Amino acid sequence: MILGALETGGTKMVCAIGNEKGEVFEKFTCPTLNPGETLETIAEFFENKNIEALGIGSFGPVCLDKKNPKYGFVTSTPKPGWADTDVAGFFERRLKVPVGFDTDVNAAAIGEVTYGGCQDVDSMIYITIGTGIGVGVYIDGRLVHGMLHPEAGHILVKRHDKDDFEGGCPFHQSCLEGMAAGPAIEKRFGKRAETLYDNPFVWELESYYIAQALVDYCLCYSPRRIVLGGGVISKDGLIEMIRKDFTKLMSEYIQSDELREIDKYIVLSTLKGEQGIKGCLKIALDARV
Ligand code: ZN
Numbered sequence: 001m002i003l004g005a006l007e008t009g010g011t012k013m014v015c016a017i018g019n020e021k022g023e024v025f026e027k028f029t030c031p032t033l034n035p036g037e038t039l040e041t042i043a044e045f046f047e048n049k050n051i052e053a054l055g056i057g058s059f060g061p062v063c064l065d066k067k068n069p070k071y072g073f074v075t076s077t078p079k080p081g082w083a084d085t086d087v088a089g090f091f092e093r094r095l096k097v098p099v100g101f102d103t104d105v106n107a108a109a110i111g112e113v114t115y116g117g118c119q120d121v122d123s124m125i126y127i128t129i130g131t132g133i134g135v136g137v138y139i140d141g142r143l144v145h146g147m148l149h150p151e152a153g154h155i156l157v158k159r160h161d162k163d164d165f166e167g168g169c170p171f172h173q174s175c176l177e178g179m180a181a182g183p184a185i186e187k188r189f190g191k192r193a194e195t196l197y198d199n200p201f202v203w204e205l206e207s208y209y210i211a212q213a214l215v216d217y218c219l220c221y222s223p224r225r226i227v228l229g230g231g232v233i234s235k236d237g238l239i240e241m242i243r244k245d246f247t248k249l250m251s252e253y254i255q256s257d258e259l260r261e262i263d264k265y266i267v268l269s270t271l272k273g274e275q276g277i278k279g280c281l282k283i284a285l286d287a288r289v
Helices: 035-046 087-095 104-115 176-180 182-189 200-221 238-250 275-287
Strands: 003-008 012-018 024-031 054-058 099-103 124-129 133-139 225-229 266-268
Touching: 003 035, 003 087, 003 104, 003 275, 012 035, 012 275, 024 035, 024 275, 035 087, 054 087, 054 104, 054 275, 087 099, 099 104, 099 275, 104 124, 104 133, 104 225, 104 275, 124 200, 133 176, 133 200, 176 182, 176 200, 182 200, 200 225, 200 238, 238 266
Parallel strands: 003 054, 054 099, 124 225, 225 266
Antiparallel strands: 003 012, 012 024, 124 133
16 A cells, blocks of 8 residues: 655654554655745655555644544644645645644654554654754553643653753743753854764753653553654653653652563654654554544
8 A cells, every 4th residue: 555654744754655554665854944835846756656655753732633624734834824724625626635634742642552562552742853842642552642642742841950941832931842852952052962962061051851751641640651752852762751751750650560660661753753754654544444
């Protein structure tokens, strides 16, 4: 079965042709310009590829409520030109195939449970820490949407007592994304995160904020595993610091087999950056029925 996958991002669009086994045969990447031009370029890539369905993992916020006329739209994004853009509807009309639509992080979560290291669990969360922070939530065998979709990258965190950075989020003074995403590190220290690997204070703060968030997610969503992805997390040793801070903050409040093996509870993605695009293949597969 030939399926199309599209991961839309603030800076680039990743398109792929693959199958129901999560195998990717062909990939195409283009920059995210204005919606008209960008969606057209993507449609031209998918045309004549004989895809049976398209799965989209989109940057947001998006509308996922199928009863809402704005279903499949990117809604209130500050990205110039993209607010109120009908993404799913455009491809449905243009490609005349079923189109599945979800957030980019939900796509990564479903990629992990379908093809990656979470095939053995029915509840997990996926967190990406990069230019932004997003959380995909998969509980009791399905992705969580609710009112909108979780925007757990913006939960408020307690400020580190040695951190006087005002925060990088225009909406909140000290939310996780504003304190710990790549741009927050760059704004606070004046250099990009990957040039700060030998500055231990950077990573002490990073672990401190991320661990707080993971404790909150663990308490609220009760996932059986937490998967971390995104550029910032690739710093060597950071995940070990996060596990340690998490264990300290949780303070044995939750007693479970999963938390007793913290190395298997908080893990990195096994899909080498392909969790999102593979998840889009699964979203395409599910759109067919
Ligand atoms: Zn925020």
